[in-house]
Amino acid sequence: MPVTLPQLTRREFLKRAALAGLGMGLVELVPPKSQAGLFGKSRDKNTFAFFSDTHIAADATLKHSNVNMADNLAACVRELAAWPVKPAAVIVNGDLAFQSGRPGDYATFGKWIEPVRALAPVHLSLGNHDERENFWQAFPHDATRQSSTLHRQATVFSSDRANWFLLDSLDATDTAPGEFGTAQLDWLARELTARPDKPAILVGHHNLQAPDGTTGLKDSAAFEELFARHRQVKAFIFGHTHNWHVEQHASGVLLVNLPPTGYVFKEGRPSGWVRATLARDGAEFELRSLDPQHPEHAQIKRLKWSED
Numbered sequence: 001m002p003v004t005l006p007q008l009t010r011r012e013f014l015k016r017a018a019l020a021g022l023g024m025g026l027v028e029l030v031p032p033k034s035q036a037g038l039f040g041k042s043r044d045k046n047t048f049a050f051f052s053d054t055h056i057a058a059d060a061t062l063k064h065s066n067v068n069m070a071d072n073l074a075a076c077v078r079e080l081a082a083w084p085v086k087p088a089a090v091i092v093n094g095d096l097a098f099q100s101g102r103p104g105d106y107a108t109f110g111k112w113i114e115p116v117r118a119l120a121p122v123h124l125s126l127g128n129h130d131e132r133e134n135f136w137q138a139f140p141h142d143a144t145r146q147s148s149t150l151h152r153q154a155t156v157f158s159s160d161r162a163n164w165f166l167l168d169s170l171d172a173t174d175t176a177p178g179e180f181g182t183a184q185l186d187w188l189a190r191e192l193t194a195r196p197d198k199p200a201i202l203v204g205h206h207n208l209q210a211p212d213g214t215t216g217l218k219d220s221a222a223f224e225e226l227f228a229r230h231r232q233v234k235a236f237i238f239g240h241t242h243n244w245h246v247e248q249h250a251s252g253v254l255l256v257n258l259p260p261t262g263y264v265f266k267e268g269r270p271s272g273w274v275r276a277t278l279a280r281d282g283a284e285f286e287l288r289s290l291d292p293q294h295p296e297h298a299q300i301k302r303l304k305w306s307e308d
């Protein structure tokens, strides 16, 4: 059961904002005189925005590791709202909630992500600090539900230059390792087989697990064998480690580790969001650090897809 928040029209947005009495919304982020420009600006169909590990608590004033996570998300949203073009889609890649996916966490997350809905559809995936049932209950009216027996937050959507596969690696809430599970991997294999021609980009919360690892995907070996076998898979995008990093898997698949929007695990690493723009034969990924002085801020990684 995937949850995609459809893009809102200006009228819908303002109506919802008025009804909900949002604590933070587009009006606060973008002055009223600039709003027409926001809604009117053009869309770049090849550009995507990624947020990950937002860790929003019910109490928006909560700090963890000396970071106010709600303030961080607001700053990222503000920058995206001011971006010269609208992205094709926004993906929030898991650990939406602070720690254990309580209903109040999703209520606050929903308010904070609301302005993004004026820009583009928003796809939400789940991490180990989310709780699936609470999450689904928090977005009942916005959910675009496809019939599925997976009972996971997984979906496929298509863009001009790639097919995107959003996967759900939440195994047990507030327990570090993740798992896709056999049913979801079988589903992924079928969906990939049905779409052989366009580059495929896989998105999931957890990292691949090193042989001695304890926090990544428990079924990493099966997942890696699967994506190596389907040669149209070009990239796997994930979060979880709170450590912005790009490397290449032995199969040629590019591994893109998103930075956290919330707090970092290791001092000195960047937090923020990532802009990805697809070309025909690859993509560029740009870190948008919340600290513009960070040495990796605005660095663009130009990635070339492996040969089929």
Ligand SMILES: [Zn+2]
Binding pocket: 053, 055, 095, 127, 129, 240, 242
């Ligand atoms: Zn996290």
